[in-house]
Amino acid sequence: MRIPSVIIASLALIWPCLSIAAFAQQSTGAGAENPLPQAEASPNDIDGEKMFATTCGFCHQDGGRHAGRGPKLSKSERSDEYIVERIKKGKPGAMPAYGGVFSDGQIIAILAYIRGLDD
């Protein structure tokens, strides 16, 4: 099942707030072991395209439009839940788990970017 685009858009809009909240939690919690510099940066960090180019583009080629080390993501028939879960938990020996690195808001931003891809 797909997350309604309106939710994705809303999450994207409130990302700066989520980001600050995440940072506040991490500076005192266990997450401090993996500091999230995005939390300190500008609201543009929510840009799923930039996040993709920073990290995901290493394996999902042409911005996710073409298979490479990882599969093609544009027009994926996988559900939103599946993609979010895969980003969080990864796949042993193939894809790192980003659940401890990206916040839910960032993962939604990446999902929104993937869903907006043309072939």
Added chain:
Amino acid sequence: MTLHERYVVGCATVAVAALVTISPTRAQVPTQPQEAALNAEAAQNDWPTYHGTYKSYHYSGLDQINTGNVKNLEVAWMHFPERATRGIQSTPLALDGVLYYSGSYSRVYALDGATGKTIWAYAPELDEDLVSKQTHSPYNRGIAIGHGNLYVGTVDGRLIALDLKTGKPVWDTKLLDSKKMTVGFTGAPLVVKDKVIIGAQGGEWPHRGPIFGVEGKTGAKKWEFFTVAGTEEAMKTWGGDSWRTGGGGGWMPGTYDPETNTVWWGTANPAPLYDWGGADWKKSGPRPGENLYTTSVIALDPDSGKLKFYHQELPHDAWDFDSSVGEFVMIDRGGKKLVVHANKSGYIFVYDRSNAKIENVWPLVKNINFVKSIDPKTGELIGRRDLSEGKVDPPLCPAIAGGISWNSGAYSPKNGLFYRIGQEWCMELTVEKTTPILEPMAQLNIGATFKFIPPPDGPARGHLSARDPVTGAKKWEVNYKEPPLASVLATAGNLVFVPDAEGIVHAYNADTGEELWSRNNGMGHNAGIISYMAGGKQYIAVPAGWGSLVADEFVALYGEPFKSMPKNTGALVVFALRQ
């Protein structure tokens, strides 16, 4: 002397005598490679260090297996490691008839070199949660032997010493906070005198890529050299605070020159891989400046870890063309002491061993456009293509996997030829102005999206060429539909062995390139091939098992057999002549 004292002395004498009587057999079992073997041109009965010997020829002096009888080569025994996630990517070692090798998750095996019977096996407990977050994991690319120990690094930032005879841990030193830095160790360590030297992963991760010198007997860290801004001079080559997250690393083992007491090591690219500074890279972009000592060959004092000299092969590497990838082939020619080093860009650099001054630079591959050329006298990059934000046009050659990959070539002192795999491919690339990453974190730092494409002159492909290592003059070449990704082995039997990507091991006549033998191991090769002697018989050992990050690209490029090729299995296959 009292009776009691006489009794004690008598017992002690008997005990010493017994030790002397028993010891000869044990004393003959070496627990570390001999200095002469390490310094030799050819690996003889043993394969004592990652690159064969410190000369880094990947050359065996054994000739029982030769051009006349290689057709009779057949499988002698096999070994299957546990949890071969991403295949097997390591180069085995051999000492006194025992073969040692590592698999994924830094599992280590000691096997009877003649029969394959397990002598001991070791599996470290790793931080599995951390491993699940890592991109370049959980493979291990090799081990080192010395001081009665076997050394292996781990992806969670440790260097472990095992007793060579028993496989029991001797010490376990945490060198990196991998939870914070993401990076750990996948490359083989190098034993130099009383030290074990190992380089951290680096490149696209925002840390500073240290190389460590550790005391072999105790595991105590003796020095740490940062490949990113490791000196005051280097700090000035990073604009702002970019040095804090500059990447670097020394993820493949270098070698040692005993004549000058110098360790040669190659360093990785800076992070982010691609930046938008364009032609103004000295002043703008995410990492303004030359970014020392990334994409460099560095010469370190093994005793202190101090930098002696260096050459930065690609100042401000804007293309991810590491210097980590290449072996350091030590050649004496015409009264000059030279070292030949392959850079990922597809260029081969030839240096003066005393100071890293350029003696020559020559291209191994045809499809290169990140520069127009490299000055063979000075090493200066001529017509460099610095990238700006947006689509890169025409596409960049070679592709991110390089004109040369991380496994090693071979050099035969018998005929003076250097055997190296080259890769011909390019990629479409769009550089993105990503948000600066100011602290290390568990995340890659790429700065672009890209797609592999064939080069302008034909399909994406690979080749093995036999060349003069100093001039690059080509004697023969063999072409492959897909680039082989394993190391090459040359032998005194006048043979060159190439384990290829589809799973075939080829043996060629070293002088002509004529194929004399081949066998299908059933899965692609990503590791190092060696030769050794056990029980008076020569063996060829090659790990099979597919799954490196470059190998991952083959599915989209070539389809089958890579689409169906498993990436979670592997086998060590050992060949010998039919009786």
